[in-house]
Amino acid sequence: MKKNILLFTFIGIVFLSIAAFFIAKNKKKEVVSYGRLKTFINVYNNASVNVYDSYQLELSDMCFRNDLIIEHIPENEFSVSKPFSVIYDGQFMVSDSLNGLTVNTSMKALAEKNTGAIFVYDTIHNYAHRVNMEDTVINTQFVKRFYISNEQDFSVFYIDTTLQNLPYSFNFLVDKDYNGSLVRVDTYQSDIDKFTTLKLQYTDTIPQNMYDALNRLYIESK
Secondary structure, eight states: OHHHHHHHHHHHHHHHHHHHHHHHHHSOOOOOOEEEEEEEEEEETTTTTOTTSEEEEEEEEEEEETTEEEEEOOTTOTTOSOOEEEEETTEEEEESSSTTOOOSTTOEEGGGOOSSSOOOOOOOTTGGGOEEEEEEEETTEEEEEEEEEOSSEEEEEEEETTOOSOSOOSOHHHHHHHTSEEEEEEEEETTTTEEEEEEEEEESOOOHHHHHHHHHHHHHHO
């Protein structure tokens, strides 16, 4: 009798061990991705006459953990009363400080966000009639590009194919069509002789305070 009990106990332990092994093997391990995205615009007034009549504005500074984003809006946007935002799952909330950010039921729909990075993605006018161009090099990196010409302006769009699945984009439709990330848009408005360059800059390192805040908010979101 004791031998049978021991045998069944041994078989049960082996079975549970095998089951645990396959469960652990099949369980997907979360891939954690951190990064930083800065957006800014260069504006050249009287572009054909004086290239020094220009200025640069930083629009947004975002750090992310996967699809959880903390945004800091630069001081040059005077309408901003609360410079920090957390953006997650189609919603956002603002705060005066990093410590004041939280992921809770008081978050608002992203469609209501009207400062810093805008998350409402309209279609690009005349996109169906874009013309693909030869690849070029920006900061030692080959990028795809196309242009769209309208009556009043001429725009060139640049896509970095080494950057994919970023949590923010100037236009996700372009990203999908060209299998990369739209990182720059140059536009010349002939009627007012103005040239603008809209840029998205990515790095894979973030400040320690942003790293700590992202991890805290990530735990809150679960």
